[in-house]
Amino acid sequence: MTGWLVIAGLGPGNQAMVTPEVTQAVAEATDVVGYAPYVRRVPRRRGLRRHETSNHEEIARAQHALRMAENGRRVVVVSSGDPGVFAMAAAIFEAVHLGPDSWRTLDIRVLSGITAMLAAAARVGAPLGHDFCAINLSDNLKPWALIEKRLRLAAEADFAIALYNPRSKARLKGIDLALDLLREHCEPSRVLVFARAVSTPEEQLRIVCLAEALPNMADMRTVVLIGSSATQIINRDGTPFVYTPRAVPE
């Protein structure tokens, strides 16, 4: 049996947002590997081994997956969202880079998924309809000073900004500090979207201006979208629409 490794994105949670190529890879797999809540999204079946790992073992998980593929298994590493956006793809290629030369010849493919910021944007309108950036607020793997620098420059560039991992059990402070910093650089009426568990039964959408934003509007399952200076709210009955116009006047 010739092994392979697929790094697949399961999207934000709704099965109707999983691409057919991902569904197909999972159907052909002998092994599914990932953070436990994502592995549990893959139904049990005969011949499929499910390997659930904790969230703090990304390199060990990557090496395990690579060794199984090398041994002829058909392995799918699952991420939520897109595996290339603050998820498992980078960890796998780090492991390949530092691992034995034989891993470079493996059949490794990345299959995209709908990433959280785009799913969140879609639920409220088109807040990322102009130039934008994505910043991981977790300082587990980078210094907080770098996050601050990027936030400042992103505000100066007038990007719309998506903040991933705004808060975790271990890091309560990230979103607090980010909001303080944004208040120094952006007007109080700047539009923010706190989008939690998008496309799942637990979905919550909150649209507020920067002056009203509170750190506890974000938790581990939230992505925060910050509009550019041009981002607009369209009020109506129910959740307003939010969009960033395509044009910036001369």
Add this chain to the structure above:
Amino acid sequence: MTGWLVIAGLGPGNQAMVTPEVTQAVAEATDVVGYAPYVRRVPRRRGLRRHETSNHEEIARAQHALRMAENGRRVVVVSSGDPGVFAMAAAIFEAVHLGPDSWRTLDIRVLSGITAMLAAAARVGAPLGHDFCAINLSDNLKPWALIEKRLRLAAEADFAIALYNPRSKARLKGIDLALDLLREHCEPSRVLVFARAVSTPEEQLRIVCLAEALPNMADMRTVVLIGSSATQIINRDGTPFVYTPRAVPE
């Protein structure tokens, strides 16, 4: 009949990358509207009207779609990639904002798709595995000075950068100017990916360093990914892998 408007992303081209919710919406539609090459991706069937428009009529196309939904039609506006990323969603909400109040009560939904930069990233590894930004190089709708400012600040922030619309028949110069500017701010060994028509039979991937990059490596169907200073190449037989490590050392 109660009308609705869905703004749907068809992904980069491969049907196996179209989400089931988009396929479902197209199956229920009475009308499909969009730029001709995207509308032609939707198979003909009885009861489905296909409205093909040129690329320069986004607001007129949006208004037409909204009027049809108001008149009880089930309308899908199609974009390639994700409709919220430099595509039709922003144009629709602009039209809603400026249109009659009755349009605010319409059933309007955005359904995400796989956007070009994430499809391109997946094909080469994980070049967007750390903080990144997306910039539309078209100056049809914004001053070139703003594009330059954003490129400079993005380089200073050490984001990986995805450039959409690097070149068109009307704008030959965007990518030339962008490469010149990047050469002022980034080292010559900076990794670039020119990804053309990803996931289609015409797919072409070219991985080069900034010193070797040439404007004619990009055309209308290309997205250009520029690594951060930390982006790595893993050489091997065939197309190398490219990834940006998750960690930035203190």
